[in-house]
Amino acid sequence: MKRITIAKGDGIGPEIMDATLSIIKAAGAELEYDEIEVGEKVYLSGNTSGIASESWDIIRRNKVFLKAPITTPQGGGYKSLNVTTRKFLGLYSNVRPCTSLHPFVATKHPEMDIVIVRENEEDLYAGIEHQQTDEVVQCLKIISRPGCEKIVRYAFEYARAYGRKKVTCFTKDNIMKQADGLFHQVFDEIAAEYPEIENEHWIIDIGAAKMSDTPEVFDVIVTLNLYGDVLSDIAAQIAGSVGLAGSANIGEECAMFEAIHGSAPRRAGQNLANPSGLLQGAVMMLTHMGMTDVAEKVQNAWLKTIEDGVHTYDIFKEGTSKVKVGTKEFADAIIANLGQKPSKLKAVTYKTDATLNLPKYERKAPKAKKLVGVDVFLHYRGTNPDELGAAASKIGFDSVSLSMITNRGIKVWPEGFSETFCTDHWRCRFKSATGALSKQDIITLLSNAEAHGLDVIKTENLYEFDGKAAFSLGQGQ
Numbered sequence: 001m002k003r004i005t006i007a008k009g010d011g012i013g014p015e016i017m018d019a020t021l022s023i024i025k026a027a028g029a030e031l032e033y034d035e036i037e038v039g040e041k042v043y044l045s046g047n048t049s050g051i052a053s054e055s056w057d058i059i060r061r062n063k064v065f066l067k068a069p070i071t072t073p074q075g076g077g078y079k080s081l082n083v084t085t086r087k088f089l090g091l092y093s094n095v096r097p098c099t100s101l102h103p104f105v106a107t108k109h110p111e112m113d114i115v116i117v118r119e120n121e122e123d124l125y126a127g128i129e130h131q132q133t134d135e136v137v138q139c140l141k142i143i144s145r146p147g148c149e150k151i152v153r154y155a156f157e158y159a160r161a162y163g164r165k166k167v168t169c170f171t172k173d174n175i176m177k178q179a180d181g182l183f184h185q186v187f188d189e190i191a192a193e194y195p196e197i198e199n200e201h202w203i204i205d206i207g208a209a210k211m212s213d214t215p216e217v218f219d220v221i222v223t224l225n226l227y228g229d230v231l232s233d234i235a236a237q238i239a240g241s242v243g244l245a246g247s248a249n250i251g252e253e254c255a256m257f258e259a260i261h262g263s264a265p266r267r268a269g270q271n272l273a274n275p276s277g278l279l280q281g282a283v284m285m286l287t288h289m290g291m292t293d294v295a296e297k298v299q300n301a302w303l304k305t306i307e308d309g310v311h312t313y314d315i316f317k318e319g320t321s322k323v324k325v326g327t328k329e330f331a332d333a334i335i336a337n338l339g340q341k342p343s344k345l346k347a348v349t350y351k352t353d354a355t356l357n358l359p360k361y362e363r364k365a366p367k368a369k370k371l372v373g374v375d376v377f378l379h380y381r382g383t384n385p386d387e388l389g390a391a392a393s394k395i396g397f398d399s400v401s402l403s404m405i406t407n408r409g410i411k412v413w414p415e416g417f418s419e420t421f422c423t424d425h426w427r428c429r430f431k432s433a434t435g436a437l438s439k440q441d442i443i444t445l446l447s448n449a450e451a452h453g454l455d456v457i458k459t460e461n462l463y464e465f466d467g468k469a470a471f472s473l474g475q476g477q
């Protein structure tokens, strides 16, 4: 017997959880449950995180968490339990299979069968935001090598374990050459270790367009957090089945499984809700725990039930569906089908050793790092780049001089265009003619700026790693 943590959540949560647990129990899952309370009641008791600290202990002890949807109360101040759980537990990988169930559930994409593997901790979701001037706020996009390696390896290991043929990487590295460039580079490195799996890279914009139009050309897609967030909802929707999709959030120690839909409060307590999303989460949980035989049995019985036209109200369609059932009856129909396989939909087979080989990240040997310049960001209310160029040039000294000014990334000095719109947020790039700068040089620059009345809001050091410039040029430079 293995112990897992469950939370029945709010709204339709308790009904779909009961249905899910009854199905996996009947299929032979040898599980024991510790139930914790999360969501609305906990929020309204004054706990803004939606979960009690004792519950964290239980989740961390059991390591596997099956969570029904919760209701986040209206009004500010309540933190997203999902985001907190992902970050606290280091659940770096979000896995969302999106498969159409044509012709039993309506979709324009009958052949669609993709899995989106989304990085879950980094990117713009690091939540590091600042207002710097009257006119400008920034949100930092943080991408790390460990973060990229972990998610890309997860995607290839997933593909190998589940018999998938291709992994596609989506980035925008034609624009974000450093951040998305690192993700793409790590993808190429790791792809080389899996020669039996096809790999390709698409720029996210055209890739997303292609996925929305011709999803059948994709298999596993691996991408950064924000792109994955958007893409995975589109993929679930065009598969015809937002209400049928589950998701897994996997970390090195712990994992959380859930439906992708919310708590549907208007449907609560009426035996109407479709438990399929949470059941799909539970199937991923069973394979994650190595109970692949039980997972396979549940999945095939579920496919057979959908194929039999036994449908809850949300997917019921005159002509295709045969019987409209409630939550409990749908679960009973799946239980009655355990041991059977679908005949038109593709039956699943999960390998008994579907566990993924995910070594811990090993820090690489440090590169030779050399400080070669500094970007000094200013809050400057003037509008003439040449005036700022003259003022900022004065803070340079010896070999350290102003080489460029940009505004929102576009070079405006020297030789800017008068047409370029400028805000009150300016970047002044200082470089050393000798090719090397010291931290003391930066301090001198900042003191000089202070003496000349320039309002410095931040600096960014410009480095070379192993002799290669590791910063972007100004646009137009």
Ligand code: NAD
Pocket (backbone or CB within 6 Å): 012, 016, 068, 069, 070, 071, 072, 073, 082, 243, 258, 259, 260, 261, 262, 263, 264, 265, 266, 267, 272, 273, 274, 275, 276, 277, 314
């Ligand atoms: P929702 O997903 O709860 O509902 C959207 C629509 O889909 C509704 O018409 C609903 O009746 C229907 N629906 C959803 N799941 C269904 C199911 N299993 N069977 C049949 N019909 C289903 O989204 P919402 O209405 O925007 O949000 C309701 C609450 O859920 C909010 O408090 C929101 O914060 C929360 N929410 C929670 C999660 C989560 O816990 N992971 C995710 C999304 C939303």
